Amino acid sequence: MASHAASANPSKIWGGGTSPYSMSWGKMFMWIFLVSDAFTFSSLLIAYGYMRHRFSDIWPIPGDVFTHFPFIHGHVPLAYVGLMTFILIMSSVTMVLAVFAGHNLDRKAVLKWMGLTIVGGFMFLGSQAWEWYHFIHGSEKGSYILADGRFARTDDLEPGVLIFQDHSKVEGAEAQALMETAKKNIHGANLTENEYGNTPLFANFFFFITGFHGFHVFSGVVLNIIVFILVYQGFNDRKKDYELVEKVGLYWHFVDLVWVFVFTFFYLV
Amino acid sequence: MSNNHHTATSEGGHEHGSLTTKLIWKVFWILLGVTLFEVGIAFTSIPKNILMYTFIILTIVKSYYIVGYFMHLKYEAVPFRWTILLPFVLIVYLIFIALYEGSALSMAPL
Numbered sequence: 001m002a003s004h005a006a007s008a009n010p011s012k013i014w015g016g017g018t019s020p021y022s023m024s025w026g027k028m029f030m031w032i033f034l035v036s037d038a039f040t041f042s043s044l045l046i047a048y049g050y051m052r053h054r055f056s057d058i059w060p061i062p063g064d065v066f067t068h069f070p071f072i073h074g075h076v077p078l079a080y081v082g083l084m085t086f087i088l089i090m091s092s093v094t095m096v097l098a099v100f101a102g103h104n105l106d107r108k109a110v111l112k113w114m115g116l117t118i119v120g121g122f123m124f125l126g127s128q129a130w131e132w133y134h135f136i137h138g139s140e141k142g143s144y145i146l147a148d149g150r151f152a153r154t155d156d157l158e159p160g161v162l163i164f165q166d167h168s169k170v171e172g173a174e175a176q177a178l179m180e181t182a183k184k185n186i187h188g189a190n191l192t193e194n195e196y197g198n199t200p201l202f203a204n205f206f207f208f209i210t211g212f213h214g215f216h217v218f219s220g221v222v223l224n225i226i227v228f229i230l231v232y233q234g235f236n237d238r239k240k241d242y243e244l245v246e247k248v249g250l251y252w253h254f255v256d257l258v259w260v261f262v263f264t265f266f267y268l269v
Numbered sequence: 270m271s272n273n274h275h276t277a278t279s280e281g282g283h284e285h286g287s288l289t290t291k292l293i294w295k296v297f298w299i300l301l302g303v304t305l306f307e308v309g310i311a312f313t314s315i316p317k318n319i320l321m322y323t324f325i326i327l328t329i330v331k332s333y334y335i336v337g338y339f340m341h342l343k344y345e346a347v348p349f350r351w352t353i354l355l356p357f358v359l360i361v362y363l364i365f366i367a368l369y370e371g372s373a374l375s376m377a378p379l
Contacts, residue, residue, distance in 0.1 A: 049368050261332070
């Protein structure tokens with residue numbers, strides 16, 4: 001570690017005349033903003049973790065909820081979010097290549113990589129819209145709140161079967177009778193109820209956290225487009241400085257970083 | 270060594286560090302490999318709690334590569350690195366108290 005260099009002769013670094021951080025203020029404040037934003041996302045995910053531990057007995061298993069994949073009939077859990085993760089990591093790579101090209105003042109390469117980053121951002125947003133659509137729309141038969149107040153799910157691949165929260169199953173005439181006398185049939189998800197589990201919290205957290213992240217991606221795409229236009233117009237060439245690309249790149253990588261955590265805590269664990 | 274914050278800092282102060290396109294793609298393959306590994310082991314019969322800790326450790330590994338290489342923090346000045354990373358001690362503390370409290374409450378009747 002080089003920390004001993006700082007402690008051995010702090011007067012040299014902090015005594016004035018030199019920049020201890022050796023970084024421009026613009027880049028530094030992007031970092032400070034990202035730290036505060038990371039705290040916001042951390043708080044949201046910790047609130048999710050708190051409620052999940054609190055209601056661990058009735059919390060849905062993500063593997064049972066996110067099972068759709070375009071053009072595939074059947075259950076393919078995690079495949080779709082895996083694909084979304086790939087898209088976002090890929091767009092992070094194109095962004096870092098744009099920053100790299102910026103260091104070499106290579107305008108053409110910056111435009112190429114930033115353009116690909118913007119395409120990746122739109123692909124991710126489209127994927128998220130698809131995911132939300134299926135989450136809100138739900139399954140064919142939905143879930144039931146039975147006459148005795150118990151909560152039971154159905155599965156499109158196992159018609160006529162009721163699955164309780166403790167994973168026990170009922171089928172045949174018994175299940176049919178329970179469905180007919182049920183108090184309520186819930187389809188998909190909204191802010192007050194959802195078919196995935198007997199708590200509105202799961203859908204609420206899903207909408208809020210992935211929505212907040214999606215809005216960050218959207219803002220990132222807008223910022224990327226603005227910087228793309230500025231680079232295209234030669235703004236950075238006139239300044240002989242491509243730090244603007246670096247700043248917007250920091251934001252974009254942060255969005256990717258947050259998704260890594262959302263992916264783990266919402267879909268994997 | 271990493272005390273390279275006095276290297277030729279021109280006006281804007283952007284040093285490349287030792288990040289090369291080759292390294293960028295290497296980090297990409299690591300991130301992709303870890304993600305595929307995570308999705309792969311999610312369906313094995315490994316006990317749930319071991320799986321959970323594996324996922325959390327791998328998430329931290331991924332964030333190390335994203336923050337260190339993509340966000341370039343590994344190549345920034347040492348005092349700056351501490352300024353950015355140290356506040357997250359508070360997050361670790363918050364995770365501990367929130368999850369402990371949540372688990373304790375789940376044992377109490379509604």
